[in-house]
Amino acid sequence: MTKRTIRSLDLKEGRVDMTHGSGGRAMAQLIDELFAKAFANPALAEGNDQARLDVPMIDGKPARLAFSTDSFVISPLFFPGGNIGSLAVHGTVNDVALSGAKPLWLSAGFILEEGFPLADLATIIASMAEAAKKAGVEIVTGDTKVVEKGKADGLFINTAGIGALDPRLDLSAHNIKPGDAIIVSGSLGDHGVAVMAKRENLVFEEQILSDSAALNHMIEAMVASGAQLHAMRDPTRGGLATTLNEMAQAAGVGIRLEEAAIPVRPAVRSVCEILGLDPLYVANEGKLIAFCPAADAEKLLAAMRQMPEGKDAALIGTVVEDANAFVEMRTDMGGNRMVDWLAGEQLPRIC
């Protein structure tokens, strides 16, 4: 091996420069000293341009795969309850797990702006590594690019994820049926409000934390409960309202919600009132919506409530026949309200 004296990365005062994206020695050093160390696992350690992975067997058959991706452009990068690194792991872990699959492997692609502090990058990478460990996934392959100052906004992260799916499971919006119960795993709006408050430097009596979390362990418990699951999705951008509209349209059914049953923290509700936001449209990063036969709702709720991520799980509505695929809500006042798709842009760069 070549022995050269190369100074270690200056993780206190150092900044990303264009050489860190060059493909040359500086990039190799960034990868070795930051990424490879934090994400250490056998596939990554092989140091090839691709990870090689063994598909697990489930009940004597090879697992199907669930494959998903998300880019993260959240601003600010650090927010109460997380940062772009933990969010980038949670987001893709959840998108994979919502099919019923067990998330196993992530890729990570970094687009860095010249001048970005290496200290912040190290913190974010440590958060990714910790989130991955907690979720039981490995970051097995990655990529780093650097663009000139002013051509990005600090840091963007893309993750893609692969999960092992039991071939006997079939969760898809198309399976939703009239009569299905609609369950949400907890209170709505925490992530969007936490990010917005940080962005606008708002201070409240009670600090609101993002709900950003990996849901795969709870989903495992839901599958294991024996309750039949028709479909699951996470109400991220566009919030509960938009996600339910997407699902209703995909399944060709209507949805009827009970406002009184939808969990929203009082603090979140207050902030939404001040900022003119509707919590039904605010993004969540650690919540899911599940559709199951009404007869299985109690069993499913019980399984969810035993997990910390699902302790506030609630039955919020029912699927009905409706050729218009409308989402409607019986309000606290006893009236009926149409819950439409998000039309414009409420909270840009929330994830």
Add this chain to the structure above:
Amino acid sequence: MTKRTIRSLDLKEGRVDMTHGSGGRAMAQLIDELFAKAFANPALAEGNDQARLDVPMIDGKPARLAFSTDSFVISPLFFPGGNIGSLAVHGTVNDVALSGAKPLWLSAGFILEEGFPLADLATIIASMAEAAKKAGVEIVTGDTKVVEKGKADGLFINTAGIGALDPRLDLSAHNIKPGDAIIVSGSLGDHGVAVMAKRENLVFEEQILSDSAALNHMIEAMVASGAQLHAMRDPTRGGLATTLNEMAQAAGVGIRLEEAAIPVRPAVRSVCEILGLDPLYVANEGKLIAFCPAADAEKLLAAMRQMPEGKDAALIGTVVEDANAFVEMRTDMGGNRMVDWLAGEQLPRIC
């Protein structure tokens, strides 16, 4: 289904705005009218947040997976011989295929800058779809984000890819052995010089095109030739010189090159001389380096030369024992030159 009168996207004069990343109706329209239409395939059509995929069997056993990712930040987005869309497909297809795997599925994550012309986006997506079709892969899952004007540079794309790997194949830099032949699949420097010329508005008598191409069909032929393959990699950022140094270091071997044997087009050589570039350090996007036992070199070369992507394949050097893992080159002049890693940054944002 809801019947609403929504105007189709204006693909002539329209521009990306923040609502296209909102998660709401405008984003759904962008996905439906542009992405879903161009990339049409059954997994994507399910419209879930993850694609569900069946692992193919190889010789009665489930394939292993090869998994890779790359973000693309190339500037300019359109260059002679391709654009960021075709490049984003080729790059990840190649990284997957270089393990010997058959690339099957890609994810695609788009980070769009507010104001980006929808016409350009449509052209880029069409190029992605065409490149994917030619390579025999499907874009099965994706994500779209929008950031404010000035917070990105038009468009960044991330792709991640999954391939099916024959469990009997084991290509890895660690397998390179003293005595191995080193083969390059064609002429060097075309991509970097083409992008640089476009960026600097240089005009030459002979237009130089990027070599951006999917190499998986040639790799299939290489594997099928029966020649034993120890390792393959594509000399992208950092060029041939840096890639060989990485591989030499990973394997703990030295490399000896013959300058006279390294194919560089005369036009590329001239431009490199004018711009003060060394073609050994210039990025390629449709070339590979292969390591195989010397006895198999002719068989491998013959298989490569039968494919258009490998018609100029050449034997350029040999692996030697060298505890320093040095890459050295016998020059045209008969001297010996150290070929070191790229130290700084030669051509920023080349991919």
